[in-house]
Amino acid sequence: xxxxxxxxxxxxxxxxxxxxxxxxxxxxxxxxxxxxxxxxxxxxxxxxxxxxxxxxxxxxxxxxxxxxxxxxxxxxxxxxxxxxxxxxxxxxxxxxxxxxxxxxxxxxxxxxxx
Amino acid sequence: xxxxxxxxxxxxxxxxxxxxxxxxxxxxxxxxxxxxxxxxxxxxxxxxxxxxxxxxxxxxxxxxxxxxxxxxxxxxxxxxxxxxxxxxxxxxxxxxxxxxxxxxxxxxxxxx
Numbered sequence: 001x002x003x004x005x006x007x008x009x010x011x012x013x014x015x016x017x018x019x020x021x022x023x024x025x026x027x028x029x030x031x032x033x034x035x036x037x038x039x040x041x042x043x044x045x046x047x048x049x050x051x052x053x054x055x056x057x058x059x060x061x062x063x064x065x066x067x068x069x070x071x072x073x074x075x076x077x078x079x080x081x082x083x084x085x086x087x088x089x090x091x092x093x094x095x096x097x098x099x100x101x102x103x104x105x106x107x108x109x110x111x112x113x114x
Numbered sequence: 115x116x117x118x119x120x121x122x123x124x125x126x127x128x129x130x131x132x133x134x135x136x137x138x139x140x141x142x143x144x145x146x147x148x149x150x151x152x153x154x155x156x157x158x159x160x161x162x163x164x165x166x167x168x169x170x171x172x173x174x175x176x177x178x179x180x181x182x183x184x185x186x187x188x189x190x191x192x193x194x195x196x197x198x199x200x201x202x203x204x205x206x207x208x209x210x211x212x213x214x215x216x217x218x219x220x221x222x223x224x225x226x
Contacts, residue, residue: 004156042118043157043202043216056213090156100145100206100214105156 003027006091006106013081014114021076021109023091029104031097032074034066035090037108043090049074050097081113118146118203118217126223133190135220137203138183146179147204148188151219157202160188193224 004025013019025032034046048056049068063085065077074091088110092103121136137146145164149157163170163179163186170177176189190197200219207215 006156040218042218045213048213088154092157097213102147102159102162103149103157103204103214105149105158107156108154110154 003104004091004093004106006089006109008109009107010110010112012112012114013078015081015083017081018077018079020078021089021091021111023074023076023106025072025074025091025093025104027093027104029093029095030071031094032068032071033092033094033103034074034076035092037088037090038086047076048097055097078111081111083113086111086113118205118215120201120203120217120220122220123218124221124223126225127193129193129195129224129226131193133193133197133222133224135188135201135222137186137188137217139186139203139205139207140184141207143181143205143207145206146186147206147214148175148177148186149202149204149216151200151202153199160201190222195224195226198222198224 007022031050033048036044046060047066052068063080067075088108090108091106094103118137118139147162148160150160151157161172161177163177174191179186200221202216202219204214204216
């Protein structure tokens with residue numbers, strides 16, 4: 001198993017659908033992150049969980065709902081999305097949130113909202 | 115405002131040449147990191163340089179940090195076609211709610 005695994009790799013959904021992105025890390029890390037990567041924009045941090053508690057929420061619309069049931073798993077629940085939400089969603093993990101060391105990224109979930 | 119900005123936005127060179135990418139940032143940092151991203155894939159960590167370090171090497175990579183100029187450079191020597199990717203710098207200055215702030219990246223193309 002690679003360090004950080006994301007599923008699905010590709011997702012197409014309508015604006016009224018409900019779907020979820022899943023991330024799993026096998027590195028024993030304590031912090032997990034969701035990033036959004038849109039074309040020609042810097043990577044945007046969406047959510048951070050440290051030891052299963054949400055510690056950052058960067059004014060993300062409520063149509064994105066994160067869930068961290070344990071330190072190895074992170075979900076991003078999606079509902080009533082907009083076409084501008086189409087992007088590559090990247091999950092990452094790090095040893096700890098308080099120490100800004102290396103981030104380990106998954107391969108990303110490419111989301112297209114029709 | 116954005117913390118890290120890479121320059122140039124795009125770079126195209128011949129295989130075997132050296133590639134240099136620059137990153138500028140605005141506030142004091144504890145460390146600066148460089149990441150690589152192949153098209154449509156996740157980011158891969160390349161190197162971390164701390165604010166008290168001036169230069170660091172890893173294989174064909176050489177990173178410099180000038181805290182007085184708030185800038186860093188990534189040099190890839192003897193480039194290969196497989197080095198074709200986007201390269202991002204990331205700094206740990208706290209900016210709003212972000213812990214690690216990424217630049218927009220440099221798109222590097224190595225022509226065989």
